[in-house]
Amino acid sequence: MIDPGIRPQLGIIGGLGPLASADFYFKLTRMTEALSDSEHVPAVILSVPQLPDRTEAILGNHDGPLAPLQAAVSTLNALGVACIAMPCNTAHHWYGQLAADSRAEIIHIGDAVVTEIRRSLNGSRVANLATRGTLVSGFYQDRIAAAGFDLCLPASAEFQERVDSAIALVKGGSIADAATETERALHLAQLAGADAAVLGCTELSVVAASLNDTNRLIVFDSNAALARACLTRLGFGVQEARGLLTASRLPGQDRLPWRATQQAL
Amino acid sequence: MIDPGIRPQLGIIGGLGPLASADFYFKLTRMTEALSDSEHVPAVILSVPQLPDRTEAILGNHDGPLAPLQAAVSTLNALGVACIAMPCNTAHHWYGQLAADSRAEIIHIGDAVVTEIRRSLNGSRVANLATRGTLVSGFYQDRIAAAGFDLCLPASAEFQERVDSAIALVKGGSIADAATETERALHLAQLAGADAAVLGCTELSVVAASLNDTNRLIVFDSNAALARACLTRLGFGVQEARGLLTASRLPGQDRLPWRATQQAL
Numbered sequence: 001m002i003d004p005g006i007r008p009q010l011g012i013i014g015g016l017g018p019l020a021s022a023d024f025y026f027k028l029t030r031m032t033e034a035l036s037d038s039e040h041v042p043a044v045i046l047s048v049p050q051l052p053d054r055t056e057a058i059l060g061n062h063d064g065p066l067a068p069l070q071a072a073v074s075t076l077n078a079l080g081v082a083c084i085a086m087p088c089n090t091a092h093h094w095y096g097q098l099a100a101d102s103r104a105e106i107i108h109i110g111d112a113v114v115t116e117i118r119r120s121l122n123g124s125r126v127a128n129l130a131t132r133g134t135l136v137s138g139f140y141q142d143r144i145a146a147a148g149f150d151l152c153l154p155a156s157a158e159f160q161e162r163v164d165s166a167i168a169l170v171k172g173g174s175i176a177d178a179a180t181e182t183e184r185a186l187h188l189a190q191l192a193g194a195d196a197a198v199l200g201c202t203e204l205s206v207v208a209a210s211l212n213d214t215n216r217l218i219v220f221d222s223n224a225a226l227a228r229a230c231l232t233r234l235g236f237g238v239q240e241a242r243g244l245l246t247a248s249r250l251p252g253q254d255r256l257p258w259r260a261t262q263q264a265l
Numbered sequence: 266m267i268d269p270g271i272r273p274q275l276g277i278i279g280g281l282g283p284l285a286s287a288d289f290y291f292k293l294t295r296m297t298e299a300l301s302d303s304e305h306v307p308a309v310i311l312s313v314p315q316l317p318d319r320t321e322a323i324l325g326n327h328d329g330p331l332a333p334l335q336a337a338v339s340t341l342n343a344l345g346v347a348c349i350a351m352p353c354n355t356a357h358h359w360y361g362q363l364a365a366d367s368r369a370e371i372i373h374i375g376d377a378v379v380t381e382i383r384r385s386l387n388g389s390r391v392a393n394l395a396t397r398g399t400l401v402s403g404f405y406q407d408r409i410a411a412a413g414f415d416l417c418l419p420a421s422a423e424f425q426e427r428v429d430s431a432i433a434l435v436k437g438g439s440i441a442d443a444a445t446e447t448e449r450a451l452h453l454a455q456l457a458g459a460d461a462a463v464l465g466c467t468e469l470s471v472v473a474a475s476l477n478d479t480n481r482l483i484v485f486d487s488n489a490a491l492a493r494a495c496l497t498r499l500g501f502g503v504q505e506a507r508g509l510l511t512a513s514r515l516p517g518q519d520r521l522p523w524r525a526t527q528q529a530l
Binding site: 002003005006008014015016017018019021022025026028029030034035036037038039040041042043044045046047048049050051053067068071072074075079171172173 | 283284286294299305306308311313316337344
């Protein structure tokens with residue numbers, strides 16, 4: 001179906017959201033050991049931002065996103081990819097059904113993150129900054145516990161409110177303000193005893209390089225972890241991503257469009 | 266062939282290079298008037314970094330990239346896209362043959378740039394920071410002249426050397442150093458009398474937001490122009506891209522891998 005000269009090796013289900021997908025594409029590229037174009041991985045990104053909201057489906061107990069996700073997996077298989085990545089944590093709620101119908105291996109973002117945690121963490125208490133859908137789905141809790149770490153769940157309601165706010169701000173395009181909200185959530189996690197925190201929503205991966213002053217808290221970026229896992233799986237050399245792009249933190253660069261202004265520090 | 270629920274509207278021939286394509290995807294997203302995922306344009310990016318070098322082909326007078334480009338166009342048409350963008354200036358050397366075989370309209374990056382120049386430029390002398398392949402191909406010269414502007418060609422050999430160096434640095438992953446080289450080239454263009462300059466290589470688009478002190482020289486970004494043209498063509502609302510990501514300019518962030526060190530300011 002596709003010319004062998006341009007067959008992609010990696011299929012990416014993107015658009016969930018599109019900024020998180022662009023961030024994944026950037027990190028995948030920056031982490032590939034390469035000095036010229038031809039050393040990079042041939043890939044295809046199917047950007048499907050029209051998918052129904054994943055968290056809304058999980059909390060509302062329906063499978064609206066499943067059929068379009070299956071269609072995306074099917075399309076990528078038809079294009080001949082060797083493996084598939086889905087830089088959207090919440091969509092992994094349906095991982096089992098998607099993987100069952102896919103010839104190409106779907107790299108699980110939670111597995112990729114736990115691989116990074118095992119490599120780098122001396123302590124044991126890990127907080128997760130994720131959508132309510134991802135938390136209800138439970139796949140991070142399972143994997144973190146299976147790896148011998150403890151999940152750190154901050155008791156204050158403010159923690160999840162800040163995380164939800166940060167995610168919405170990224171989806172709305174206000175990256176610098178999202179970084180501020182994320183820093184607040186990380187601080188609350190640290191106060192609750194976390195040794196490390198996972199950016200378990202790829203919208204938060206967009207602000208990862210812009211985070212100031214995490215006070216020695218180790219932060220794991222699910223997009224970066226997934227990119228590393230894909231490159232390793234496909235046999236590409238991996239380097240640390242140098243000179244990652246950061247959002248401008250100058251005042252006035254972003255607008256706080258809604259109730260986040262009432263939560264501003 | 267593709268499920269109508271996930272059919273992409275925009276097809277993107279990417280990977281030329283992959284960082285430039287990630288930059289295009291970022292700018293397309295940031296420039297879309299949208300607060301939620303579902304308001305963004307469904308798209309597919311075919312990242313084909315394995316394509317033969319475009320400048321080498323043009324200067325060597327052969328058509329190595331043409332067949333794979335045709336295969337990419339054909340694949341995107343099969344996926345049902347309404348229009349196609351190719352965020353690689355040099356590849357537009359083969360625009361005519363590609364467009365002839367494509368049901369989907371291919372948006373020409375040079376036309377998109379000239380549209381921006383007409384909108385924004387009061388002066389008349391425009392320099393072009395582009396690959397030698399793009400310059401030999403001549404499509405910018407034709408379009409700039411047809412629009413009533415004058416092409417400003419700096420006489421010094423250093424100008425094109427700096428441009429070549431900047432492009433290679435981006436492809437090699439040294440973004441901050443590429444920004445430095447680009448600033449030097451822009452300065453030389455201004456000394457030669459340019460009122461404006463086009464970043465006529467999408468690798469240079471990657472450094473656009475990191476450029477300091479352009480001394481009132483107006484800089485047109487071919488990736489941003491192409492993104493705007495695509496959104497307009499497909500009926501999406503367009504906004505200025507807020508809070509664009511910038512490369513860190515801290516010393517030590519990037520390495521200067523080769524002879525660029527001898528040209529350092």
